[in-house]
Amino acid sequence: MTRAAALAAAAVAAVAVSGWLALVQVFWLPLRVAGVLVPLSVLAALVGNPLLVTLTHRLTGSRVVAVLPAVTWLAIALAATSRRPEGDLVAVGTGGLGTVTLAFLGLGVVGAALAVGRVVATPRPQASSGAQR
Template identity: 40%
Template sequence: MSVPEHVPGLSERSFWSTALEVLRPLWRPFHDTVVVIVACWMAVVTSTAEAFFTPFRLFGVLLPVSAVAALVVTPFLSTVTHRVTGLRRMSMIPAVLWLLVAVYWSTTPREGDHVITGSWTGLVYLIAGSAAAAYGAYKVVMPPLPPRPVERYPVDGV
């Protein structure tokens, strides 16, 4: 798109920089909302998939595949949301939503079906995923520590 030639003193660079300055405050809330919604959707999908993988067996042996996935994915959702949006409180939402979905899948409905059973893999999944969600939320909510002052000693050792 070219700049209208009848406007004196308006170059193409200043036109686009002005347009970006005008649109940036309008774009940021929409961008942050979309990022948080996508992170929440990923939290629901991963928590559901991990819940269904709790009884995973290989050659008859229970493997904690869902616990390992929860340890990796759950803090990742919070930290990526914080890095992309810069919002500390909003980036806790995926971790809390992951925990709510995991608790939902651990309850027993009227029909009596269990998704997360009382086996050791189900318990490890719930404990490890909750700890990972708490770690991710803690890492995001707490501001970084200021750098320590460096003590300088004289050369002569006094």
Template identity: 60%
Template sequence: MSGRGPGTVALGVVAVVVAAWLAVVEVLWLPLRVGGVLVPVSVVAAVAGNLLLVGAALRLSGSKVVAALPAVTWLVVVVAAVARRPEGDLLLVSGGALGLVSTAFLLLGVLAGALALGLALGTPARRISSAGPTGSGSGGA
């Protein structure tokens, strides 16, 4: 990241902050119920968020390192939520219906992050500037 300039570093910081915020919100949405029915909005948000953030980080920065930051940050926050807090609180539980939603959240979120990261690493990075994508657009050399 250091060779690409301060703009890339700033985009990396933004990617980490947004991914961390989204991961915390998703974890806190896990027990969401509407009319007593468990609503797995966290699972959908985890999949969509990981797919979109990794792709956006790659498009905006042109850096594959920056593209990896949202998925890695999401995973770190979620793994921290698996551990029991000193007060005894547990955010990701393993039993009952909430346990199923928590497991789906973790597995599908990791899968979406890995898929997005694999696509990002296998794609030639092109930074989008205010003038549009880099390159002449003529297809020639």
């Protein structure tokens, strides 16, 4: 398998995993246990986003492919905050659930942004030249 094909396969896998994770997190937003709102999606976003970006970078060595999970998560999370044509809204912004939704979006973006910044700031490996100094 060529490097380009391997990177394309890794990119598809990274987008699929981050898309699935974002959907699960969005639908966990209203999770309640015994009537108490549980912010499990906030924790999953705060841990999952940096982990996916970092693991993708380690597995592929590509900065571009490593950024894809963060972009995918952000696109799905933001799409959940807009109304559908039927008027449905997945991520609501009122009361305690609104606070959890804002924490989910804010901390998820911060976690992803820090991981992307770390990946982008990583120096590229230098190609070894045949001559030793």
